[in-house]
Amino acid sequence: xxxxxxxxxxxxxxxxxxxxxxxxxxxxxxxxxxxxxxxxxxxxxxxxxxxxxxxxxxxxxxxxxxxxxxxxxxxxxxxxxxxxxxxxxxxxxxxxxxxxxxxxxxxxxxxxxxxxxxxxxxxxxxxxxxxxxxxxxxxxxxxxxxxxxxxxxxxxxxxxxxxxxxxxxxxxxxxxxxxxxxxxxxxxxxxxxxxxxxxxxxxxxxxxxxxxxxxxxxxxxxxxxxxxxxxxxxxxxxxxxxxxxxxxxxxxxx
Amino acid sequence: xxxxxxxxxxxxxxxxxxxxxxxxxxxxxxxxxxxxxxxxxxxxxxxxxxxxxxxxxxxxxxxxxxxxxxxxxxxxxxxxxxxxxxxxxxxxxxxxxxxxxxxxxxxxxxxxxxxxxxxxxxxxxxxxxxxxxxxxxxxxxxxxxxxxxxxxxxxxxxxxxxxxxxxxxxxxxxxxxxxxxxxxxxxxxxxxxxxxxxxxxxxxxxxxxxxxxxxxxxxxxxxxxxxxxxxxxxxxxxxxxxxxxxxxxxxxxxxxxxxxxxxxxxxxxxxxxxxxxxxxxxxxxxxxxxxxxxxxxxxxxxxxxxxxxxxxxxxxxxxxxxxxxxxx
Numbered sequence: 001x002x003x004x005x006x007x008x009x010x011x012x013x014x015x016x017x018x019x020x021x022x023x024x025x026x027x028x029x030x031x032x033x034x035x036x037x038x039x040x041x042x043x044x045x046x047x048x049x050x051x052x053x054x055x056x057x058x059x060x061x062x063x064x065x066x067x068x069x070x071x072x073x074x075x076x077x078x079x080x081x082x083x084x085x086x087x088x089x090x091x092x093x094x095x096x097x098x099x100x101x102x103x104x105x106x107x108x109x110x111x112x113x114x115x116x117x118x119x120x121x122x123x124x125x126x127x128x129x130x131x132x133x134x135x136x137x138x139x140x141x142x143x144x145x146x147x148x149x150x151x152x153x154x155x156x157x158x159x160x161x162x163x164x165x166x167x168x169x170x171x172x173x174x175x176x177x178x179x180x181x182x183x184x185x186x187x188x189x190x191x192x193x194x195x196x197x198x199x200x201x202x203x204x205x206x207x208x209x210x211x212x213x214x215x216x217x218x219x220x221x222x223x224x225x226x227x228x229x230x231x232x233x234x235x236x237x238x239x240x241x242x243x244x245x246x247x248x249x250x251x252x253x254x
Numbered sequence: 255x256x257x258x259x260x261x262x263x264x265x266x267x268x269x270x271x272x273x274x275x276x277x278x279x280x281x282x283x284x285x286x287x288x289x290x291x292x293x294x295x296x297x298x299x300x301x302x303x304x305x306x307x308x309x310x311x312x313x314x315x316x317x318x319x320x321x322x323x324x325x326x327x328x329x330x331x332x333x334x335x336x337x338x339x340x341x342x343x344x345x346x347x348x349x350x351x352x353x354x355x356x357x358x359x360x361x362x363x364x365x366x367x368x369x370x371x372x373x374x375x376x377x378x379x380x381x382x383x384x385x386x387x388x389x390x391x392x393x394x395x396x397x398x399x400x401x402x403x404x405x406x407x408x409x410x411x412x413x414x415x416x417x418x419x420x421x422x423x424x425x426x427x428x429x430x431x432x433x434x435x436x437x438x439x440x441x442x443x444x445x446x447x448x449x450x451x452x453x454x455x456x457x458x459x460x461x462x463x464x465x466x467x468x469x470x471x472x473x474x475x476x477x478x479x480x481x482x483x484x485x486x487x488x489x490x491x492x493x494x495x496x497x498x499x500x501x502x503x504x505x506x507x508x509x510x511x512x513x514x515x516x517x518x519x520x521x522x523x524x525x526x527x528x529x530x531x532x533x534x535x536x537x538x539x540x541x542x543x544x545x546x547x548x549x550x551x552x553x554x555x556x557x558x559x560x561x562x563x564x565x566x567x568x569x570x571x572x573x574x575x576x577x578x579x580x581x582x
Contacts (some may be wrong), residue, residue, distance in 0.1 A: 055327070098364060132361075133361075165262075166449060171444070216372055221396055222397050227555055229557050237570040247519070
């Protein structure tokens with residue numbers, strides 16, 4: 001199968017964030033960046049799908065949109081086993097999912113590519129929008145299933161599970177399709193030394209991203225108020241009645 | 255100007271998020287100089303009977319779309335129908351729930367109409383030409399204020415962020431047709447199965463009792479379940495370490511890669527407070543931690559903490575909560 005996997009390079013969420021002087025973004029100086037968590041699951045799923053297929057014709061193309069450093073994320077994907085990379089260059093990744101989707105759709109929808117599947121993570125861990133996948137599919141006119149937690153493909157058709165609040169939904173769809181991938185479907189592998197060496201020889205094409213006009217912009221960025229926690233009610237089971245009293249009379253949550 | 259709210263059903267019943275989006279649309283219509291609230295209700299035959307419930311929260315018009323093939327969600331038909339309704343009426347805003355279904359539906363509609371969507375919004379302000387929306391970013395470590403210019407501005411609302419407020423309206427029902435033949439859809443929901451032990455969903459429960467590695471073994475989750483049962487309105491959550499080990503199903507995971515929750519009360523049992531877990535629950539209104547290590551990160555976040563052996567403390571707390579509940 002020919003599979004495109006869209007990856008986003010995001011700041012490590014373990015970081016301590018500060019607000020940049022422009023007051024509309026976080027300060028990226030000193031932050032570590034990596035592939036967004038859910039995109040890692042999407043890539044691992046693509047690798048497994050083609051491995052299961054066993055030696056047949058297959059290609060995994062990884063795409064990422066962003067500044068120069070985005071190429072590092074693509075290299076990591078290549079070291080995990082993807083075949084080639086496409087870097088859609090832009091100085092700043094827009095916040096608006098639609099502006100990104102327009103650039104991805106322009107690349108993925110260009111003639112003669114014949115992808116069987118386009119995969120991406122359920123959401124990026126920086127913006128938390130979960131919009132780029134279905135928007136890209138809408139622009140391309142492709143069938144789309146979001147937040148896939150289980151997948152089976154057979155003879156040009158697919159069956160997927162989605163986890164709703166308390167329910168599991170089964171969805172059937174036709175290929176080609178665009179899927180966004182939930183956590184847990186396939187834990188991403190670590191790049192092997194051999195993979196890292198091989199990745200150096202794999203091609204990465206860079207071209208300007210055909211970004212759409214953003215409809216949603218960030219007007220202000222703030223840090224959430226610090227929680228003033230840390231109140232120790234007591235030690236051991238003797239502290240329980242006091243805790244219950246506080247929950248009832250002070251916090252009023254009982 | 256008028257505003258639209260897209261209602262959500264599960265097994266033929268309106269979900270609470272439906273009343274929340276109607277409340278939001280009412281608020282937005284009032285702020286945008288007054289106007290009607292339309293609620294779009296798509297479902298199987300007879301679903302129009304639910305319209306009065308939406309009227310109670312301020313829907314002036316309930317646009318009912320009934321079709322035998324739409325008893326379950328159908329992403330392409332729902333999206334085409336919502337997009338057609340937004341095209342046919344001049345709305346100032348359109349509100350969707352940021353539920354699992356709404357987060358699938360809203361970007362499809364926004365993509366089809368090439369409209370801006372502020373997703374997973376916890377609060378908003380609307381004027382005649384600008385909508386400002388608050389949306390947590392970087393897994394809740396920062397808060398963005400988003401700006402959408404022009405109409406209609408589309409918003410998906412985080413469940414529970416804006417509580418439903420009754421505002422009875424003289425509601426009228428208008429019937430309309432699906433904008434796409436369900437038989438022509440390329441994606442179909444073929445089954446909807448209730449997961450075992452999912453009595454109260456993590457996103458809707460006012461109280462969550464969550465367990466971590468400190469419980470030492472899967473069987474000890476019984477303590478967490480008993481405490482949740484004593485509250486009577488609590489759901490059970492878990493850390494990633496616990497779901498990775500198979501003590502609990504993956505769907506119970508609260509954290510960066512699991513569910514993001516903000517209940518009234520979050521009780522963390524034997525949870526040290528890894529950043530990835532805190533990301534999923536730090537917006538809870540009140541946090542209680544029970545942990546033997548007074549220096550664990552969760553203890554610094556907690557409003558109330560007890561230091562000690564959870565195997566002694568939790569059963570005692572369960573007993574105490576039973577007493578409180580018995581007196582209510």
